[in-house]
Each structure stands twice: as structure tokens, then as C-alpha cells.
Amino acid sequence: MEQKELIDLFHYNTTNYSDQLKYEKGSVFGYENEIHLVENLNDISIELSYKEILPNLSSKRPMSAKEPLHREQLLNLLYNSYRFKNDKSLKAPSAGGIYPLELYVVIQNVEGIEKGVYHYNREKISLNYINGFSNIPRLNVPSNNFTENVGCMIFFVCNITNMMNKYGARGYRYCLIECGHIGQNISIVSDHLNIESCAIGGFYDARVKKYLNLSDNFYPLYSYVLA
Ligand SMILES: Cc1cc2nc3c(=O)[nH]c(=O)nc-3n(C[C@H](O)[C@H](O)[C@H](O)COP(=O)(O)O)c2cc1C
Numbered sequence: 001m002e003q004k005e006l007i008d009l010f011h012y013n014t015t016n017y018s019d020q021l022k023y024e025k026g027s028v029f030g031y032e033n034e035i036h037l038v039e040n041l042n043d044i045s046i047e048l049s050y051k052e053i054l055p056n057l058s059s060k061r062p063m064s065a066k067e068p069l070h071r072e073q074l075l076n077l078l079y080n081s082y083r084f085k086n087d088k089s090l091k092a093p094s095a096g097g098i099y100p101l102e103l104y105v106v107i108q109n110v111e112g113i114e115k116g117v118y119h120y121n122r123e124k125i126s127l128n129y130i131n132g133f134s135n136i137p138r139l140n141v142p143s144n145n146f147t148e149n150v151g152c153m154i155f156f157v158c159n160i161t162n163m164m165n166k167y168g169a170r171g172y173r174y175c176l177i178e179c180g181h182i183g184q185n186i187s188i189v190s191d192h193l194n195i196e197s198c199a200i201g202g203f204y205d206a207r208v209k210k211y212l213n214l215s216d217n218f219y220p221l222y223s224y225v226l227a
Contacts, residue, residue: 069151
């Protein structure tokens, strides 16, 4: 099977969000030959200050209409989460240094920026207008209806071309992993900037692909909402 065919087979067979039959939270499990790293958790001598190392990263979902986000907040968030600079001060690791992920920003309520779909240029730190809308299209599944109250949505889209050339179909895995790295940056930076954020996996792939005007080698994988 061709690499691209394999990627398409997986990607397009996992777009159906309503396939979830059971909802059970993951439980902690043990093995018979367990080695306790410490007998008593109170004996752990280094208690790193959680606030200094990692802020409280709980998801924040705006349940009613919020004040608009400011253009400056969005700029600071994007710049500090994902950027390319000649001094190599990149903000996330990427397999082979390829950086296959592109961020697309759907602006709903951001002061100083017109509603619409934009592509984020991580080198120039600019937004490139792609598509406008008078009514915001429903891009997320009904259980995510709080996304109507947010200032913007950020879609993580992988451009599979260079990844596939170097790693074959395995490159698709790396793209998923890289979403996690950048997502974590967005969680941390938005917390620091007092922006409410929530990771979103429940969106309609085909609609996102259409509104973002994505070509065949571009796959929407993950998203964040900011308020
Ligand atoms: C891959 C992924 C997809 C997610 N998709 C959604 C989503 O579609 N809607 C939503 O409200 N939360 C979504 N979340 C957020 C989780 O529900 C949330 O992180 C989890 O309940 C733990 O809560 P906390 O983040 O407040 O600690 C997603 C999180 C991840 C990592």
C-alpha cells in the first residue's frame, strides 16, 4: 500500500466523532511485582513548586459570551507558543526539524481583527486572511457548543508532504505527537496571559477542511479555543 493511502485510510476512518460507545475514565493499575519508589509519599524530599514549574492547567470552557480577546493577547500567545526564528529559538521539538504543523486561526471575537479564517505565519508572526463569514460556521460537535462564546479557535493542521518524504507513513504519528507539544505550550502560555483555553478534539473534519481551504496533503488534527 502506498504511504499516502495508508495515512488516508487511518485519517479518514477516524473522523466520526459519534463512534464513542462507552465513556470510562482511565484507571490507575498495578502489577504484582511492584517496586515502591518511596514507602511514604511524605518522604519525597524534593517537592517542586508546582506554580513555578507548571501552572494549574485545567481546561477552561466559557459558558457564556465573553469580552473580546485583544489582538495583543493573541499575538503574545502565538509568538510564545509557536514561532520560527533565525536564532533557532523554536518553542517545540519537531521530528527532523521539519515543523509540519501549521496553525489556522478562526477569529470570532477579537478586538482589532476582522472575523474570519486566517493562516498564522510563524516566521513573520502575521495572520494571512483566507476566508470570511457573516455567520460563524459550526465547526465543532454539539457537545462543544460553548465554542460559540470564544474569541478564537486555533486549528492544528499537518502538512504531511515533507514528513512523508522523510519518514513514510510513520510521519503521521509524529504529527500527532507534535500537536501535543504545541498544545501544551498553548495551555501554559494562555494560563500565563490570563486567557481561558481548552483543547478540542471534537470538530467536523470535512467542514474544517473546507473552511480552512485545505488541500489534499493538509490534515486537521487538533484544536484549541481561547476566550
Ligand atoms: C486530545 C484531546 C481532545 C480534547 N477534546 C475536547 C473536546 O472536544 N471538548 C472539550 O470540552 N474538551 C476536550 N478536551 C479537554 C479534556 O476534556 C480535559 O483536558 C479533561 O477533561 C481533563 O480536564 P482538565 O484539562 O481541566 O484537567 C480534550 C483534551 C485532549 C487532550
